[in-house]
Amino acid sequence: MSQELFLAIDVGTGSVRAALLDTRGKILAVASREHEQIVPQFGWSEQRPRDWWDGVVAATRAVLDQVPSAASRVAAVAGCGQMHGTVLVDDRGELVRETAPLWNDKRTVDYVTAFEAAHPPHSYLGDSANPPTPAWPGFKLQWLRDNDAAAYRAAAAVLMPKDYINLRLTGEMAMDRNDGGASFLMDPGTGQWSEKMVRLLDLDAKKLAPLRNPVEILGRVTAKAALETGLREGTPVLVGGADYPVALLGSGVCRPGVGSEVMGTSAIITAIARQPLLDPAVCNVGTVEGNWGAFMLLESGGDSMRWARRAFHEKQFSYEDIVAKAAEAPAGSERLFFMPYLAGERLGDHRNARAQYFGIGAGHGLAHMHRAVLEGVAFAVKRHINILDGISGAPLERVIASGGGARTKLWMTIKASVYDIPILVPSEPECGLVGCAIMAATATGRFGSVEEGADRYVSYDEEIRPDPRWADIYRPMQAFFERLYAHSQSLYDDLDRLPQ
Incomplete structure (x- = not known):
C-alpha cells in the first residue's frame, strides 16, 4: 500500500503555495502561483479572493502531478493563510465584494x-486581547459598513483568506480561533465572539462565521472542488489556521x-503563554495548540541592515561585506549605540520615534557603525x-529564530548574548508547511496532540549559545539602552514641530 500524504496549502500575500508532505513531515513537492496586490490609492491594499482560488487550483494540480498516485494518497488537506484579509460572502458562499482589504x-x-x-x-483589553490597530478585521468591517454598505448588507459571513479557500473546497463556512483571536472581536476567555466588542464597534454579530479549532475536520472535498483541483472527492479538509501561528507550530514554538x-x-x-499578555504595547494571537502567542514588533529589524547598506555604501557592499x-569591531562597539527606530513604532505613544546613533567619538569607524546596528536591533528586541x-x-528559556536574518551567524551570536539565552534555527525553513502537516497528522490520529507532532517533525540545525564575555558587556549596555529609549521620547514631538 502506498504511503499516505498530507497536502498543505498556504495563502500568502505574494503567492499561493501547495505542498505534499509525507507522514514523517518531509516536504516532497512544492508549487506556487503568484497573485497581484491591488493598491487603489495610497495606504490601501487589496486582493481578489478568486485569484487565491485560481492559485490553489493551479498549485495543487502541479504538486499532485509531481508525486505518483498523489491524489489517492492524500489523507487530509490542511491550510494556513495571511491574516486579517476580510472576505465577504453571501449565504450561498458567493463573494459579495470582488476584493478584500489585506492585513x-x-x-x-x-x-x-x-x-x-x-x-x-483597561476598558477593552480583557475583552479583545489586543490594542487597536488598522490591521484588525473589526475595523475593516466598520469601514466596509460605512463605505460599501451594499456589500456589507448582502454579506452573510465574514471569512479570512484560508477560510475562503476551505469554503471553495468543502462548501462549509467557519473561522479558526487563531484568526478570530486577532480580529479585535473575540473574547479570549470564552473563545467565542465578544458581544461587548461587537457592540463597541457597532457591527452585526450574525455576520461573523462560527469559530472552531484549527485541527478539527471542517468538511470534505466536494465533487466540484475535486474536478477543479484534481483532489479525490471526500478528502478531509481541516479548519486550519492563520499563517503566523501555524508557522510557530512548525518551528516547534508551542x-x-x-x-x-x-x-x-x-x-x-x-512568547507563548497560557493566557494573553494584556498591555497596550503587546498584541496576542491564539495558537494552534490552544495557548496564546504574545508578540511585539520592531518595524526596522532586517531593514536596519538594508538602510546601512544604502546609506553607507549606496548598495555597493553586499550584506556579507557589512557583516x-x-x-572587525569589538563587542559593544566601544560604547556606541544605535537606536533602530527608522520607521517609528507600530504601537504605543511614540509611533513617531526616530533612529539615532549615540556616543560617537573620534575613535569610531565604519566597523563600529555597522556592529552597532546589529547590536542596536538586538537591544531593541531584548527590550520587548x-x-x-x-x-x-x-x-x-530559548528562542527559535527564522527568516532571512537567522542565517547570519554573527548577528545570531550577538542576539543570543544580548538575550542571554540560546537561539535555535529550524532545519526546515518552511515552517508554515511543516505546521500544516503537523495539524493534518494530528487530525488523522497519527499524534495525540500537535505538541507531540512538533516534537517529531521539527529538528534544528544548530544551537547558538551566548558568548559569556559578550553577555557581560551587553548586560549594562542593555540597561543604558533602555534609559536612552525613555529619554529620547520627549524629543520626538519637538522634532516633528521643527520646520521642514
Whole structure:
C-alpha cells in the first residue's frame, strides 16, 4: 500500500503555495502561483479572493502531478493563510465584494484613532486581547459598513483568506480561533465572539462565521472542488489556521518558555503563554495548540541592515561585506549605540520615534557603525522580551529564530548574548508547511496532540549559545539602552514641530 500524504496549502500575500508532505513531515513537492496586490490609492491594499482560488487550483494540480498516485494518497488537506484579509460572502458562499482589504491596508486608521480616543485600554483589553490597530478585521468591517454598505448588507459571513479557500473546497463556512483571536472581536476567555466588542464597534454579530479549532475536520472535498483541483472527492479538509501561528507550530514554538523571533524586514518576537499578555504595547494571537502567542514588533529589524547598506555604501557592499566589517569591531562597539527606530513604532505613544546613533567619538569607524546596528536591533528586541517576561512572570528559556536574518551567524551570536539565552534555527525553513502537516497528522490520529507532532517533525540545525564575555558587556549596555529609549521620547514631538 502506498504511503499516505498530507497536502498543505498556504495563502500568502505574494503567492499561493501547495505542498505534499509525507507522514514523517518531509516536504516532497512544492508549487506556487503568484497573485497581484491591488493598491487603489495610497495606504490601501487589496486582493481578489478568486485569484487565491485560481492559485490553489493551479498549485495543487502541479504538486499532485509531481508525486505518483498523489491524489489517492492524500489523507487530509490542511491550510494556513495571511491574516486579517476580510472576505465577504453571501449565504450561498458567493463573494459579495470582488476584493478584500489585506492585513497591510491602512484605510481604517481614522476608525482606530476614534476608538483610542473614546476608550482607555483597561476598558477593552480583557475583552479583545489586543490594542487597536488598522490591521484588525473589526475595523475593516466598520469601514466596509460605512463605505460599501451594499456589500456589507448582502454579506452573510465574514471569512479570512484560508477560510475562503476551505469554503471553495468543502462548501462549509467557519473561522479558526487563531484568526478570530486577532480580529479585535473575540473574547479570549470564552473563545467565542465578544458581544461587548461587537457592540463597541457597532457591527452585526450574525455576520461573523462560527469559530472552531484549527485541527478539527471542517468538511470534505466536494465533487466540484475535486474536478477543479484534481483532489479525490471526500478528502478531509481541516479548519486550519492563520499563517503566523501555524508557522510557530512548525518551528516547534508551542509551549510556554519558548519564544520565536522572525527576522525579516521587521523583527517579531513572540512568547507563548497560557493566557494573553494584556498591555497596550503587546498584541496576542491564539495558537494552534490552544495557548496564546504574545508578540511585539520592531518595524526596522532586517531593514536596519538594508538602510546601512544604502546609506553607507549606496548598495555597493553586499550584506556579507557589512557583516564581515561589523565583525572587525569589538563587542559593544566601544560604547556606541544605535537606536533602530527608522520607521517609528507600530504601537504605543511614540509611533513617531526616530533612529539615532549615540556616543560617537573620534575613535569610531565604519566597523563600529555597522556592529552597532546589529547590536542596536538586538537591544531593541531584548527590550520587548523584558516587557513580555515582566507581564508573564515566566521568562523565555530559548528562542527559535527564522527568516532571512537567522542565517547570519554573527548577528545570531550577538542576539543570543544580548538575550542571554540560546537561539535555535529550524532545519526546515518552511515552517508554515511543516505546521500544516503537523495539524493534518494530528487530525488523522497519527499524534495525540500537535505538541507531540512538533516534537517529531521539527529538528534544528544548530544551537547558538551566548558568548559569556559578550553577555557581560551587553548586560549594562542593555540597561543604558533602555534609559536612552525613555529619554529620547520627549524629543520626538519637538522634532516633528521643527520646520521642514
